[in-house]
Amino acid sequence: MENPTLQEAEATIREALARRKCLIVVGNCWVEYHGRASSKLESGERILIVKEDGSLLVHRAKGYEPVNWQPPGCIFQTMIENETLIVKAIRRKPAEHVKVFFNKIYMVSALSLKDTGTFSLYASEEDMQKAILAEPWLVEEGFKPIAYEKKVEPGFVDVYGVDSEGNFVVVEIKRKTAGREAAFQLARYVDAIKGMVNRPVRGILVAPSIAKGVQRTLDALNLSFKALDPRRCAEILKRSETRKLAEFFGEQHDSRS
Amino acid sequence: MENPTLQEAEATIREALARRKCLIVVGNCWVEYHGRASSKLESGERILIVKEDGSLLVHRAKGYEPVNWQPPGCIFQTMIENETLIVKAIRRKPAEHVKVFFNKIYMVSALSLKDTGTFSLYASEEDMQKAILAEPWLVEEGFKPIAYEKKVEPGFVDVYGVDSEGNFVVVEIKRKTAGREAAFQLARYVDAIKGMVNRPVRGILVAPSIAKGVQRTLDALNLSFKALDPRRCAEILKRSETRKLAEFFGEQHDSRS
DNA sequence: GAGTGGATTTCGCAT
């Protein structure tokens, strides 16, 4: 629908919201938000999207992020007041709402999108972890994983095992350049494990690279670094027969179970 | 433009991209991404948005987040191959690209959005900091701020000052429920300051609330907690005369300058 | 250009 009156637009929008359709509205609007924080957006031309699951997006002409939004699960109201069409999205928990005020509407589209396609992502931190479990030499020759996502005091150790000399090894994985925080995190895990066992404990930070100066932090904390590209891990995972993983999960005992 | 042929759609899209217009395309598509990671999205009906600044969004019928995207600054190519219209967004740094393959297009809109309205946000963590600087009693009776965003080893201390007994006080601000990480962060700052001065150093975590179990962590680390609502801070800031802030910035020396 | 921390982060998973 193009250049509808506010009344026509409201009818279409109301219908679309009731039928849980995807809605696209282009027009001149201003926006108010109150809840976790508060915000005000002055008048301008924007794109409003309301999705089937009750999420709301207000996009400006620039930027990856919506200027205002509301996550899935909202309840909607529409009304016309003073020559203004108001679309209000209300969220219960946390209690918040977004109000979009339109005084001119250029386009309204109500869509029923059929979309069952699967989305798959490769080269996440989880892929790196799986690759290391399948091919432990990626960390170090002779490394043998014992458990993963092992609970220790401050949180969960990504991978935990022994090296060729029988020392315990704590592995912390980052999928991108590791900063100082990663080193501190690993240090906390190593300390926690040290307090539990009676053997030397080494810490290895696995990441594609480390930020400048972090090597010094690692040295001071007596930790080491192993370069590993998440994309290479995805490749290795693909090549590495599923059998290997199956063996691991079969023979080794999953610490989470 | 509704239900165009792929050729008609391509002409419109090419034109819109060349003129840096905002583009909305609704159709059946599949998507590939390669770069920092890789992803594949199978066939389905989605909304593609390309903005003036060269950002790209592919939205499904559900969810706040785009399933695929590209941040601002992309270069675009379009082509038709095997009855398929391909929109390709290329980013130089980091090197990555998204390809959207359409085999059916329901709608194409090329828009020139006029949008100069200002966006303002209230009650951010920064607002809490300003409120504390303007009204230090919010932290504790007798607290006197000395500096803010002070650089110490691990990072920046939110606010730094002295209490009524002359002890140094490090304040860590969180805008929402503080987790264990916040306690650790504060502990690191306190330790860092302790190494620099010859007086007792206290650490106060300021947040609307703390997560379950964090009180125990705070106790163990000898830190305390002060409840403070960011919304209230925004209120106080509004009421608190700008004069007070001006005084502070005039008399005290901004540690950042 | 890299590093650091915040976000109305969102999202998913585990407790």
Added chain:
DNA sequence: ATGCGAAGTCCACTC
């Protein structure tokens, strides 16, 4: 429901 950490996080800001 809550807590916790990852994210192709994005983004703003400092160095």
